[in-house]
Amino acid sequence: MVTPTTNPATSSPAEAGVLDAVIIGAGFAGMYQLHTLRDRLGLSVQVIEAADGVGGTWYWNRYPGARCDSESHSYCYAFSEDLIKDWEWSERYPEQPEIIRYLNFVADRLDLKRSIRFQTRVTGAAYDETANLWRVTTDDGARISARYLIAAVGCLSTANVPQFPGLDTFEGDWYHTGLWPHEGVDFSGKRVIQIGTGSTGIQAAPVIARTAGHLTVMQRTPNYSVPARNTPLSAEFRQWVKDNFADIKRTMRGNTNGHAFTIQDRSAFDVSDEERLAIYEAAWEKGGLQFRASFRDILTSKEANDTAAEFLKQKIREIVKDPETAARLADIDHPYAAKRPPIDTDYFDTFNRDNVDLVDVRADPIEAITPTGVRLRSGVEHAADIIVFATGFDAMTGSLLRLGITGRDGLSLSKAWEAGPRNYLGLQVAGFPNMFTVTGPGSPSVLCNMPVAIEQHVEWIADCIAYMRERGIEHIEARDDAADGWVEQVNEAARATLLPEAHHSWYLGANVPGKPRVFMPYAGGMARYREICDEVAAEGYEGFSLT
Numbered sequence: 001m002v003t004p005t006t007n008p009a010t011s012s013p014a015e016a017g018v019l020d021a022v023i024i025g026a027g028f029a030g031m032y033q034l035h036t037l038r039d040r041l042g043l044s045v046q047v048i049e050a051a052d053g054v055g056g057t058w059y060w061n062r063y064p065g066a067r068c069d070s071e072s073h074s075y076c077y078a079f080s081e082d083l084i085k086d087w088e089w090s091e092r093y094p095e096q097p098e099i100i101r102y103l104n105f106v107a108d109r110l111d112l113k114r115s116i117r118f119q120t121r122v123t124g125a126a127y128d129e130t131a132n133l134w135r136v137t138t139d140d141g142a143r144i145s146a147r148y149l150i151a152a153v154g155c156l157s158t159a160n161v162p163q164f165p166g167l168d169t170f171e172g173d174w175y176h177t178g179l180w181p182h183e184g185v186d187f188s189g190k191r192v193i194q195i196g197t198g199s200t201g202i203q204a205a206p207v208i209a210r211t212a213g214h215l216t217v218m219q220r221t222p223n224y225s226v227p228a229r230n231t232p233l234s235a236e237f238r239q240w241v242k243d244n245f246a247d248i249k250r251t252m253r254g255n256t257n258g259h260a261f262t263i264q265d266r267s268a269f270d271v272s273d274e275e276r277l278a279i280y281e282a283a284w285e286k287g288g289l290q291f292r293a294s295f296r297d298i299l300t301s302k303e304a305n306d307t308a309a310e311f312l313k314q315k316i317r318e319i320v321k322d323p324e325t326a327a328r329l330a331d332i333d334h335p336y337a338a339k340r341p342p343i344d345t346d347y348f349d350t351f352n353r354d355n356v357d358l359v360d361v362r363a364d365p366i367e368a369i370t371p372t373g374v375r376l377r378s379g380v381e382h383a384a385d386i387i388v389f390a391t392g393f394d395a396m397t398g399s400l401l402r403l404g405i406t407g408r409d410g411l412s413l414s415k416a417w418e419a420g421p422r423n424y425l426g427l428q429v430a431g432f433p434n435m436f437t438v439t440g441p442g443s444p445s446v447l448c449n450m451p452v453a454i455e456q457h458v459e460w461i462a463d464c465i466a467y468m469r470e471r472g473i474e475h476i477e478a479r480d481d482a483a484d485g486w487v488e489q490v491n492e493a494a495r496a497t498l499l500p501e502a503h504h505s506w507y508l509g510a511n512v513p514g515k516p517r518v519f520m521p522y523a524g525g526m527a528r529y530r531e532i533c534d535e536v537a538a539e540g541y542e543g544f545s546l547t
């Protein structure tokens with residue numbers, strides 16, 4: 001928990017107009033970080049946000065079918081009983097507009113917007129060693145100085161638009177799902193090509209197919225998916241959540257993935273073949289991400305994983321009527337959940353529609369975009385009025401690197417991370433004093449239900465700043481040896497799982513050509529990570545130098 005301080009001003013910077021903290025980003029992370037620093041610690045704080053509203057990733061991802069894969073009662077702030085009490089989710093998985101409404105409700109309730117500078121992009125942030133201040137510049141010409149710099153830019157906020165030759169010659173319209181127009185896109189009667197079949201593509205295709213004249217889905221890596229089984233929430237369930245939130249919170253904070261379900265403590269081989277099948281069948285009917293919680297060893301034993309993988313591939317073959325299409329969809333080459341596992345509403349069934357085709361762009365890769373469509377290496381051309389890029393993100397590092405951050409001695413973050421992200425606890429980079437990243441690489445972040453990961457980081461950072469101010473400490477910096485040790489722990493944690501076996505996963509940076517291949521999130525589990533961070537703090541911030 002964040003320690004409130006009644007007399008925080010032990011180290012007010014001497015320069016006039018200097019803030020205590022600048023936070024970049026007004027999504028889940030930036031909003032809560034603002035609340036902890038401004039309202040609990042009494043600091044002067046400015047949030048800088050490129051969008052004209054709160055929401056972060058959810059502000060930009062307005063594509064058809066955009067909906068959260070975490071269940072609504074677990075996809076919210078848990079720090080405030082009042083917020084839990086006064087908000088009603090309508091469905092099992094909240095849709096994008098509902099999440100934006102929720103975040104606005106929180107921002108208004110906590111009076112956050114007055115401290116957020118909207119429609120402003122950070123163009124640079126440089127550490128001034130003499131003054132021990134961060135000098136932040138923005139695209140509207142502002143120069144802001146602050147003691148602490150907190151990057152709350154999200155893990156999935158820099159769109160990855162593949163550099164296909166000829167895109168600029170395309171005469172139709174094209175969109176990336178992560179930069180979707182606010183007014184929506186009318187697909188009625190149009191020939192649409194969707195490139196990408198990750199979590200986003202799997203959500204979007206069924207919705208696009210409903211109105212498009214024709215939809216061609218271009219699949220490079222086939223993917224597993226489990227039905228979401230979305231449904232409106234009953235009044236009884238909503239009441240149950242409010243009455244039992246303390247227990248729900250304990251479950252979310254005490255397990256590896258931050259969700260409100262527990263991973264079964266049994267191996268896939270503790271049960272007979274028939275029992276295992278029945279367990280998978282029940283999990284398939286229940287739907288959602290907890291399919292992977294059916295057995296404790298799904299992500300650690302290839303043999304256990306194979307049982308889940310085969311079950312899911314068989315489901316594809318049963319749902320998709322055309323055997324050739326079914327075979328292409330089920331030709332999955334990685335362990336189940338080694339890439340982020342999607343959940344869907346009618347994804348595989350969409351390929352039974354007359355107006356939908358699947359094209360295998362692994363066998364016949366996209367060579368170019370032409371004025372009228374997409375040409376493959378074989379020379380086959382698919383015509384399109386609209387191209388939808390569901391091609392993901394320059395994940396975890398992309399948004400941090402494009403901020404133009406330089407640390408001590410003019411060291412740029414891109415130079416420091418030339419060989420891949422290197423930091424301590426996913427929280428601080430050596431050479432970048434008083435700068436924190438929320439759910440950065442090296443933290444559980446994307447392997448966890450995000451709000452749970454975010455709350456832990458935000459509270460840890462606020463506690464750390466409070467600790468420093470109480471003791472007159474003005475400078476905190478991760479030590480090099482601590483960062484090296486942490487990188488090794490992150491690698492070790494990944495190696496203990498099947499996650500690195502998905503060679504084309506964005507967890508490894510493999511989706512962006514030229515990006516260093518390093519397993520980025522910490523796979524040792526949220527609960528273990530929380531313990532490590534707590535131990536570090538209890539030992540007087542071991543691994544950091546404090547001066």
Ligand code: N01
Binds near residue numbers: 195
């Ligand atoms: O992105 P992705 P996403 N030619 O990178 C393909 C979160 N999320 O936006 O796998 C052809 O997973 C690429 O192929 P391959 C969630 O954490 C959450 O779908 O690289 N194809 C892949 O099929 C998720 O994991 C929710 O071979 C190309 C697809 O594009 C993360 O966001 C909803 C290509 C990209 O898949 C990212 O998901 C949605 C090329 N050059 C997303 N380049 C909710 O919970 C890429 N692809 C709500």
